[in-house]
Structure formats: C-alpha cells, structure tokens
Amino acid sequence: MKEIIINLLKKEGIKLRDEELGKLIEIPPSPELGDYSLPCFFLAKKEKKSPDKIAEHLSQKIKLPKEIEKIENKGVYLNFFLNKKILAQNAVKINANFGRLPVGKGKKIVIDFSAPNVGKPMHIGHIRSTILGDSLIRIYNFLGYNPIGVNYLGDIGLHIGKLIVAYELWLDRDALKKNPVQELLRLYVMFCNKEKSKITEGVEEEFQNNEWTNRAKEKLKLLELGDKKTEKIWNEIRKASEKGFNKVYEMLNINFNETVGQSEFSEHGKKIVLNAVLKKLAKSEKDGAVYVEIDSQKKFILRSNQTSSYITYDLGAAVERYKKYNFDRMIYVTDSRQADHFNKLFKILSMFGYDFSEKLTHLGFGTIKFDNEIIATRKGDIILLEDVLKKTIAKAEKEIKKRKTKGDAEKVGVGAIKYIVLKTTPQSDVHFSWESALNFEGDSGPYLQYSYARASSIIKKAGKFNKSKIKISGLVSAENNLVKKILLFPEIVKNAQKELNPAIIANYSFELAKLFNEFYHSCPVINSDNESFRLLLVDSFRTTLKNALYLLGIEVADEM
Structure with a gap:
C-alpha cells in the first residue's frame, strides 16, 4: 500500500525519490487519523509552500484509486484511509511465500558470524553473534539475495600459543578424554594465572614482553614454521574444540556455508603486508615489525618475529574472500568493542588499494546482562553457552508441565533464548532473565509459539471449509487491525534488512500475536456469520507469524 501512496504523490509532482518518500510516510498514532500519514513540513522547503497548504492542495488534487477510501488533510498532515474490504481480500489471499521478494536477485552477501576461539568453550557472549548472524542470513535469503555464512574460527593467535604451552606442561589426558572442552578451559586459565603477574599495563596483548607471553609467541612461531610436534598438539586442540562447537550449533539449528580457521590466511596476510612495504604503503621498524600510520598513530600489522597478528589474518581473509565470492557486501557481526579493529582494517585495505573495502560493514552489538540466577552457571569467569541452553530447555519443560x-521443551527453550536476544536492537544491551524469556503471556518466544498453536487449533477444529x-x-x-498488521509484513522484512536489525521483525511478531x-477473544470464528472469512484470516495470521519466526530462527508447533 505504501507503494501506491508513493506513486500517487509522484504523479502530483512531489520530487523525492521513492526511498525518501517511503521514510516520510508513517502510521498515525490512532485509526481516526487514517492508516498512513504524510507530514508535509518535510516538503515545504522543496515545494516553497507552507506545509498546511501543501497538505490541503494534495488532498484536493489526488485522484483516489480503488485501494484508498478517502484522503484528509489535518493541519500539516495528509492522512490516507485505505479501503478495508480490499485490504481484507488481499490479507486472506496470501500463501506460504508471503513476504518473499526478489529484491536481491543476483547479489552475494557474505556474513561473518559466531567465530568462537579454538581451545576455548563457547560462552554466553558468543550467542549474540551466532543468533544475530543466522537471522540475517535468513532475512537476506528471504529477499532473494545469495547469503554466504562464514564461521571464522580463531584457530591461531596468542591464545593458541598459550594453550600449547599449557598442554605440554599440565595436560591431564584422562580429563581430556572425558570432557575435552572443560580440560582445555582449565589449561588456558592456568596459563593466564601464571602470565597475569608479568603483564605490562597499557600494552596490547600481542606486544607484551615477559617470560610467559614470550613462550606462547615461540610456540606460535613453531606452529607457523610447521613444527610436527606443535602441529600435532594444535590439531588435537582443534578437534576437541570443534566437537564442542558443533554440539551447540546443533542445539541452535544453525548452519554455515563455510567454516574456516584464521590460520588459513596467515601467509596470504603476510604477502599483503610485505607487498605494502615494497610499495612504501607500510613501514618496518628496526626489529622487523611492520606498521601503517592511521591518524598519526602506528598500527602494527606484522610482529617483530615475522608472525601474523590478528589484523594480518583479517587482511588475508578479506582479500581471499573477495577473490572467492566477488561479494556485493560483507558484514562482520561482532561485539561493538571491536569497532576500532574493523575501522582500521577497512582503512588499511583502502590504503592498500582494495576498492572492495567500501563494501565492508561491521555490525557491532552490545553485551548481554544477566540476573543472579544466570550468573550462578559460571565456570570460573565464564558463563558456558551449552549450560545456559540446557538449563533453559529444562526450565521450559518444567513450565510446560x-x-x-x-x-x-527444546523448541520452546531455544526459541525463548533466540527471541530475547533478537527482540533487542543489536547496538543495545540485552537484559536476560529466565523469568522473562519463558513467560508464556508476555513479550517472549513462548508467547509467540503459543499464539501460533492457538491459531492452528482453530483451523484443525474447523476441518475442511x-x-x-x-x-x-x-x-x-x-x-481490521489484524488485516492491516498482516499486510505490513513484506515492508517489515525489507526494513529489517536495510537496518540490519532483526528486532524489527521480532517486535512486529509480538504486535501481530497481540492483535x-x-x-x-472478541471475534468467534467457528459457527459465526463470517466463519469462512475469519478462518482464512486465522490461517493468514499463521502463515505470517510462521514466516516471521522462521526469519528469527524460531520453530513453531501446531500444539502447545
């Protein structure tokens, strides 16, 4: 319907692009003011008229199509009242593809998300990137794009050097067989406890110079040189870690097109750096470290011992991905605290002459804050993701009983976690509690699943009609309110993609379920005078909610 209004306005000489007009058209605060409204003060400067005069002029001049009952001007607002019967007819004609649009046909979007570190368990901090990235993949796919999900494992870097040192010194082989994830965590914590007393405040981790950090750097160097013993330990660590990661991904029903380690890009990154030195785009220190200057500050992109730093791997990965996929956009979904790293990465790629740097986006997100009950699941300083998932499923089962x-219980528990994470705009912090996550009567995943099941029971009870x-x-x-909300869905999906914000779909889903x-509660369906229409409307609600929840990665059930 928005498109119809945009076309009407353009026919009357409004000289704004479709996208600009679409942003101006809003839904009024009450139905008495229409279904859509255009605030005309935004047009005053371009049209060189007062906004109330523009509204009055347009209300008199626009020829009404069949989809619009009337147009009224109220002060500076132009209010559109839609034809309710035509809206209702459109709402009950929808099918399973409702909301799917071919807007991204032929365009490739790479989404880098989840990205846990090998040797460390997936903690609750990983859930936001994992769930958010998966939802974006679904949204882009729904709109006809070709999305490519990449899980970029942290399988190299100083934390790996630390783990290899700890593995050689303190490994308990029986514990590794019994619970590999827990044993690797124990080893890493032991190393960090030894190292922390030697740390120099204010110096980046990879440029620390002390006994323990240097031992880790030596192991990293041996690994890059292909030392067989070091490689054997590294492979054992990788295998144990990936088993733990896959267990979590299976619980969350999340898949990737490509799972690849940072280590794959070490040599690629080094070549880029050394080529930049030859071209005098980067500089070398006396000790061999390589840096570029950004805003009059040095940013090191290769260590003094010629091993790769995190940004070296990322340079190599970005260039190789563009060669492989020739993407139209690549989105990195990580914690907002990594914004500076990605800003510098994009600037360095641009400085080195890679034009595709303009196609790179960092989607940063806030932290997850927990109530005391969640914090009780900590292992040391880490809240393990698998523990939270299992506990949520157990609590869902208890609530169902x-x-x-x-x-x-698994669908309800996993859905509860996904919804409480996704209903919050990425840049804001998530406040997590089991009470709110598993509330069957509030703004929660179970409430939406229950609403779908309620609609399904009506259709089942009606039988054939x-x-x-x-x-x-x-x-x-x-x-009428339900009809209008259903028909908003395609626009909601497009907005979520434009804003990289699944919360738009989550909040829409809650509003739809409420309506x-x-x-x-107010309209009997079976045996009512409008039974056929109302059954079709219930079915259209089911279709719309199912599609919306699919985009959030939440499964529905016909019975609850």
Missing part, C-alpha cells in the same frame, strides 16, 4: 500443556466462497462485510476493529489474541 506446570501449565499442563503440550509442547516440545470452503476457501473460495467468502463474504466480507462490516469488518469490526479487531479484524491475533485480541481478535481471538
């Missing part, structure tokens, strides 16, 4: 309802003969007359407000439940 308490309510004496049906339901798959005539879908071709429907009569639409005298829509009540609960029906359905208001309809459910």
